[in-house]
Amino acid sequence: MVSIPVLVVLTSGIIALLLALEAIRNRPNPMAWPLSLLMVSVAAWALPYGVSIASTAPESVLLWNRLRYPGTVAVPVAYLVVAMTYAGKAEWLSRRACAALAVVPAAVLASVGTNRYHGYYFRSTSVTRVEGASIVAIEPGPLFWTNVAYSYALICASLVVLVLVFFRSGTIYRKQSGLLMIAGVVPLATNVAVNVLTEPGSSIDFTTTALTISGGAFAIALFHFDLFDLRPVARDKLVEELDDGVIVVDREGTVADVNDLAKRLLDGLEIGDTIGDVLPADLESDDEFTVRLDGRIRVYRYRSTPLTDQFGRRSGRIVYLDDVTDLAQREQRLSVLNRVLQHNLRNELSLVIGHLETAMETATDPTDEHIDAARESATEVVALARKARTLEQTVDDHAASDPVCVSTVVDRTLEDLEGVHPEVTFEREWPEASKPTAAASEPLFEAAVENLLENAVVHNDADQPRVAVRIETRDDRVRLSIADNGPGIPDAEYRILHNRAETPLDHGSGLGLWIAKWTATLSDGELSVAENEPRGTVISLSLPLAE
Structure with a gap:
């Protein structure tokens, strides 16, 4: 047996x-x-x-x-x-x-x-x-x-x-x-x-x-x-490679799991921490907040999805911190384009129509004054359209980043302005042998330089207008500074550079500063504005040096 x-x-x-x-x-x-x-x-x-x-x-x-x-x-x-x-x-x-x-x-x-x-x-x-x-x-x-x-x-x-x-x-x-x-x-x-x-x-x-x-x-x-x-392993590969933060929270609000990005966003959040200690209790789905990550400001959107057990009872929730920085920048650009189309172009075209109607009513031989005013307004419309076309390139987040010789672009732009505005004194402050190159989209950088210099000249009401341009390199950055002795940038123009979108009561008069700002953003650079002494404005565009 x-x-x-x-x-x-x-x-x-x-x-x-x-x-x-x-x-x-x-x-x-x-x-x-x-x-x-x-x-x-x-x-x-x-x-x-x-x-x-x-x-x-x-x-x-x-x-x-x-x-x-x-x-x-x-x-x-x-x-x-x-x-x-x-x-x-x-x-x-x-x-x-x-x-x-x-x-x-x-x-x-x-x-x-x-x-x-x-x-x-x-x-x-x-x-x-x-x-x-x-x-x-x-x-x-x-x-x-x-x-x-x-x-x-x-x-x-x-x-x-x-x-x-x-x-x-x-x-x-x-x-x-x-x-x-x-x-x-x-x-x-x-x-x-x-x-x-x-x-x-x-x-x-x-x-x-x-x-x-x-x-x-x-x-x-x-x-x-x-x-x-x-x-x-599948969970790690999926969750860790996301551009979003992911946090698993139990019913008591204790963190049960968290990926590396969420840890970085929330100052070293770890398993076992209380989620309420790092996120506001009143934060609701689709609310947005900003975080400085790797030296850049990123915009994240909060979302929360409940978790249930096999009996349908709530056992916790998954918190997603979606990176919506690119979407936010796109919304910002579209907001500005919308303002240009609905406000600036409409006003300028209204002026064109008004002056032409006046010219037609006065005589069969329109006066030079009305015709000249109509021509200037139409010219402004063309200029705005050209700037808007340049701005459209920034909507593509994959704008090419090439080595751009900063002094060459600035010299070329100054030569054009000197021919058009002989009354302005332009000062160049950089060594002739210096040829620093920045890593940026060349069309956008040229448009930014052109608009910043044009603003410094066109809006300068000084008896003896002066514009000083300085190029300097420091560490791994190249810095372009434009100083004028004009009236300074209006508060509304300055504020909109720090907002997500323009409003009917708080908007700019053009596209120049926006183009400069987005050139900096897309190139991992920085745009700053300061007062000049004794009068005027200093605008600085800092970009990474090309490798």
């Missing part, structure tokens, strides 16, 4: 084979083939060992006991493969790495097969009966303990990988890596009890049974409850 221990071991082997087949059936899952490898190894260990302990003839017992060793040495390697695949490090298991891992198992198998000639694995063997089963009592040799140490080292290395995954993952993912750790710890403890805490070969080895139970639990979670469909 077959004893219960024999039935348990043989049944473990059969179940392990069934689990391997189930894993193969689910092979599109990236965890399927590692689990199948592990379960096949368990079956290759359990079935020969079950036949060995069920046999009564000493020769048969010893033969089947030796035949279990291919599975015995394969299990630790297979468990390492499972752990590495789960942790997203499967690429580390190259052919060279697998060959290195197979050196000790191959040596063990060769040693077991030739042990009668050297006795390095078993110094001696004998067959005894324990609880109705045949047990091979052994006196271990040095290679036996080498195999035990190597196997335990692989299992421990796998557990270290899973522990790292456990602490790297958020609370909601830790059950996955925790289950895998249990799948290794329980069989390891069983094997330690058989080989270390007792005399090797003095009791029945139920390691394969523990492995089968652990593998079964893992397979059920993997293939039937979708517990591992979003493994931590």
Whole structure:
């Protein structure tokens, strides 16, 4: 009659084979083939060992006991493969790495097969009966303990990988890596009890049974409850590469998980912190706030999505901090374009129509005054249209960034202005040999320089108008400063540079400053405005030096 221990071991082997087949059936899952490898190894260990302990003839017992060793040495390697695949490090298991891992198992198998000639694995063997089963009592040799140490080292290395995954993952993912750790710890403890805490070969080895139970639990979670469909590696790759901050909060408001970007946005927010300590309690979905990140101002939009458990009860929420900086800048540009089309162009065209109507009413020979006024208004419309076309280029966030010679662009613009405005004194303040190049979109930079210099000239009401242009390099930046002795920039013009959009009561009179500001923004630069002494304005455009 077959004893219960024999039935348990043989049944473990059969179940392990069934689990391997189930894993193969689910092979599109990236965890399927590692689990199948592990379960096949368990079956290759359990079935020969079950036949060995069920046999009564000493020769048969010893033969089947030796035949279990291919599975015995394969299990630790297979468990390492499972752990590495789960942790997203499967690429580390190259052919060279697998060959290195197979050196000790191959040596063990060769040693077991030739042990009668050297006795390095078993110094001696004998067959005894324990609880109705045949047990091979052994006196271990040095290679036996080498195999035990190597196997335990692989299992421990796998557990270290899973522990790292456990602490790297958020609370909601830790059950996955925790289950895998249990799948290794329980069989390891069983094997330690058989080989270390007792005399090797003095009791029945139920390691394969523990492995089968652990593998079964893992397979059920993997293939039937979708517990591992979003493994931590997939979660990390998805969440960490987002341009948005993601925070998982439980029902008490405690942070259960947070990606790296959210940590940076919220001053080192960590798992276990209270979300209310870093975000205002009255913050509602679609509210926006600004953060300085990597030296630049970014605009983020707050969104919150509730989480529920399997019973529909609220268990927490996911907070998204969406980066809407590009959208905000686009809205700002469209707001200005809208103002230009609805306000400036409309007013200028109204003047054109009004002057022409007046000219037509006065006589068949229109006066020069009305015609000249109409021409100036029409010219202003053309100039605004040209500036608006230049501004349209900034709507494309991928405007090319090329090396631009700052002094060459400034010289060319000054020469044009000197011919048109001989009454203005232009001063150049930079070494003639200096040719600093900035990293910027050349068309936008030229338009910015042209508009800034034009504003300094056209709006200058001084008796002796002067415009001083300075170019200097400092660290990795090139700075263009334009100082005039005019009336200064109106407050409305200055304020709109710090707003998201213009309003009917707070808008500019043109596009020049906007073009300069967006040139700086798209080039990772900065535009600043200061008062000149004793009168006027200093506008500075700082851009990164081209590499």
